[in-house]
Amino acid sequence: MSVSYEVSINADKKDFTNNSEVVYKPTTEENNKFDKSFHSLKPENEIVPKDSGYLYITAFIADLLGFVAGIGFAWTSPVLPKLQGPDNPLSEPIDASQASIIASILCVGAAFGPFIFGYAADKIGRKKTLILTALPMMVSLGILAYTDQVKLYYLARILYGMGDGGVFTVLTMYTGEITQDHNRGKFCCIMGIFIALGLLFPFSIGPLLSVKLFCLSSIVPLLIFLAIFPILAPETPGYLVTRGNIDQAEAALVKLRSKSKNEVKPELNEIIELIESEKNEKGGIVFLFRSRAPRKAFMIAGGLMIIQQVSGINAVTGFLENIFLATGSSIPPQIATTLIGVIQVFTVFITSSLIDKLGRKMLLLSSALGLAVSLTLLGLYFFLSKHQFAFVTYIWWLPIVSLIFYIICFNFGVGPVSWAMVSELFPSNVKSSATAMVSATNFGVSFLITMAFPLISEMLGMAQSFWLFGVCCILGAVFILLIVPETKGKTAAEIQQMLNK
Template sequence: MKSIIRRFKGSRTIPQVVAICIGSLSLLTACVQYAWTSPYIPIITSEDFPGNITFEEASYFTVIPPLTAIGLCAVFSKLADRIGRKRVLILSGPVHFAAYVLIYFGRTVTPFYISRFLSGLGDAILWASLPVYVAEISEPHVRGTWGNVPAISGYVGQVLINVLGSYLHLQTSTILSAIVPVVFCCAFAFMPESPYFLLARGRHEEAQKSLRLLRGGQNCDDEYKQLTRDVNRQLSETGTLKDLFLIKSNRRALFIAVGARAASQMSGIAAFTVHTQYLFEQAGQNISKELSSITFSAVLLVLATLGAFYQDKFGRRPLMIGSCLGCGFILLVETVYFYLNDKTSVDLSGLRWVPLAGMILYLFCFSFGLSLIPSLLVGELFSTSIKANAMIVTNIFFDGFICVITKVFQTLTYNFGLYVPFLIFTVSCFINAIRSYLFLLETRGKTLEEIQQMLKK
């Protein structure tokens, strides 16, 4: 670990890391709002809450954000190509803040619906700009480790809202959560724009200034000249939505990016998230739902943070394959356990520790590959000319998967038992391990232009 940390102590690296960390505050806020429903739907639908909101009405809180993001991601992906990644990303701050204001004053279901719409709007904004911004401002060795900060900040957001929701009143936690988008806007306003975007818009002096700021004021003339050639070559290619599917390199990048996102969603993380308390109970640990959720999200945060520092050591491809295989074998054991527990009379009293132990091992395997690499690949794989359209398609698939997987998981669990969705996730992990072995590119240590040349081979 010390050798890894020493690599990032140079002044050339620090500005890139700072820009990535501040930009990632937008995703921290988004994940706070995404996970907000877990601790607060029971409170809002209780008899003590003044709005008389029913559970049926509150059930739409989880659906509105991804549907909104699907409908609006095209607008902000195009806007990021017109006015810049930085300007679009900073818009997420006021949007998320407005969502908190509505939560604070909400007493009936309508303000909460509008708040959830704004949350989805913020998601559309940041997913159209943040992955691209992080990839374009950072050097390969920085991107390999610190490019995972957005995903890690998302886990921080989940831990934060689980803690706040467990111990604080709705209004109090809302005030504290609303501080984050304010800090993000104030700090990110001083961050430089992506030099890739500035070169693509013909703003060469600004691009050179931005690159110099991101490299700590050091001489970067050679890098600037190479970057100019790379952007000009990429812009010489057509970038329509049709080209995303017709040009082989674009189609290959899309297949890898969407496949990685699908692999993450189909890996079973939702199953463990929803049934954390049940797994603790099976192990004989009678703890509250709140504490089990905090424990789960905190363990995932710690393991994902550790995993981020080893991606450049082992590479994306081996870690993704290993993550899929590890999760697959663990899910297979869990599937057998739940089948025996639900459908047979086999005595499992001596094996009650299996579900909880499986969850911990699963989080270890998930955190080193499936939790981080998909988001990183989205920012790395696409040419400058096609990025806007690529963000539209990948975000539609991502939000669509969230909606479908959540509903399918609930339906299968209710009608057939827990072992059926676990079996589906098991098969999915093994399939995605094979897909990663056959098709996933190793982007470790590669510039964005080098990745484009790999895609063309």
């Protein structure tokens, strides 16, 4: 049985710490009428605990896996041009179909990884499973650094994908289980910052290095993770309680909250009560689809994952340099892609500070609409360029601005916020199975999109390809508006009650 527990300390409960700060008061559907012009963001003397330095350190070290996972998705941007040019480390240059397979086959492994590592997370724990996810990525990078056979590239990318799928599944669970209601969204977005940094690494460093050195340098964060995480990081308190290790769960809470045993007792007792209340309920995939709340949660989470991928993010990032070359822009592709990577990191950082203030739904909706606008403009440029309109030379800046706006919008909501919601929508007794299935859905759709993008762009043209992604984003905005609930400031129990309605 998978356990994820988040605790909220409200103003009407006893304050168990003197180390506290005043934050905004979360709004609810009942008291938030949108008639006070964002007055709900103002502090209203609700006391919640400060986040401990130990929690930040633990999250940062764990998120190194997210950094390497991000590298995997953007790895093709600097590498594919080299595999098709004179610096090719393979025995012969690759063709368009081989490039498409190398870019997309990672998602095949990523679709299976969640089930393998999700199962392991329930059997051996979140901490040990996170350590295991580093191994296939390390082996993959080693193969990519030294092989000269394209078939081994396929194998290596599948292995990398398995690790990626495991990271997105188990790291999401781990982050949700070591945090609390008041900071869960923020720490899930911090995970997104590390992923964005991982995407930036190939854009900025990849073009400067040979394929071999680039792959070997990507192993360094994994070595740091493996050296520190097993010693420093605790197992999640919720998982320890399910195994009957109450003393170890208490010790983990003492570290994560930087409090005494007496101060963490209330949180520990609530975790124990939650686990006890779920013992009579079966978990797993059967319960996921038979019960209303988990079934609705899966529909919402799965829908958000599909929206995330049909926005074209992996197609855009994986072929970013090729897209810039196709625009004929005077800006070197390396500089343009690096700039976009920096903006991506900055945007996720801003999102991490807004997600628990503005709420999930507002960020998701504005993100989807912004993506539609940026893709429409990007498609317009390629359409005008293809038909050789004279004034197109005066709008050479449009694809750069459109892609920057695209990256900002994606990382403002659809990217990191979708994963934050996955960490909080499911009850603990189905969280492992549900997260694995949601992650597999994400990577399955990602595989189809990444595989099809080069072919669609050749058949329909770049403009029509981007317009197609834009239409998908508009449909996604409708889904978010009508189906996705607001979970800001709500406890796990409140979220389940809302989904049961």
